[in-house]
Amino acid sequence: KAGVTQTPRYLIKTRGQQVTLSCSPISGHRSVSWYQQTPGQGLQFLFEYFSETQRNKGNFPGRFSGRQFSNSRSEMNVSTLELGDSALYLCASSLRQGDSPLHFGNGTRLTVT
Amino acid sequence: GESVGLHLPTLSVQEGDNSIINCAYSNSASDYFIWYKQESGKGPQFIIDIRSNMDKRQGQRVTVLLNKTVKHLSLQIAATQPGDSAVYFCAENTGGFKTIFGAGTRLFVKA
Numbered sequence: 001k002a003g004v005t006q007t008p009r010y011l012i013k014t015r016g017q018q019v020t021l022s023c024s025p026i027s028g029h030r031s032v033s034w035y036q037q038t039p040g041q042g043l044q045f046l047f048e049y050f051s052e053t054q055r056n057k058g059n060f061p062g063r064f065s066g067r068q069f070s071n072s073r074s075e076m077n078v079s080t081l082e083l084g085d086s087a088l089y090l091c092a093s094s095l096r097q098g099d100s101p102l103h104f105g106n107g108t109r110l111t112v113t
Numbered sequence: 114g115e116s117v118g119l120h121l122p123t124l125s126v127q128e129g130d131n132s133i134i135n136c137a138y139s140n141s142a143s144d145y146f147i148w149y150k151q152e153s154g155k156g157p158q159f160i161i162d163i164r165s166n167m168d169k170r171q172g173q174r175v176t177v178l179l180n181k182t183v184k185h186l187s188l189q190i191a192a193t194q195p196g197d198s199a200v201y202f203c204a205e206n207t208g209g210f211k212t213i214f215g216a217g218t219r220l221f222v223k224a
Contacts, residue, residue, distance in 0.1 A: 048210045048211055098145060098206050101147050106154070
């Protein structure tokens, strides 16, 4: 079974631009979660989707948004990029939230200049 | 507030020794705990999990212990190998459709 796939692997953007990251979950997994990973803050929860519905959201500004499609694929968008948005963005899928582990992709490394 | 923390940011062990990585959590309502391993350039990888109705679970060379009385979680790695060198995260599921992660411990294995 193929793992979680994230595209692109690397991305360089300038301040003020917007960016869209993509995630394809493991087949059969309906829950998709997004995390931001930085050296200073560790793994910070962004949001979780299940059956196209956002069920939880972390403490991030409204510039961070996401969606999930009917095939469980997910995208996240960051608008008006800031230097502090430079991070590794990780997507994870799971069968269920609450009692099954997250399976992560290798992330998208975003650099904002 | 909710938090999952780690007692040691770095741990250095000799190859062949056992490793113990500790974690404290503060949300007594959490009922599902997971350990992940992250190698450079990769996403976190699931190692082992445990539910709150258990206090010990064993996998291949790994054991997770849960002490709900003191809200403590530990990961034991037997016969540590160079390939075990990585950052280890504990995580808890709070039941609110999110999993929160600890700060991570870097494990160095000396040959």
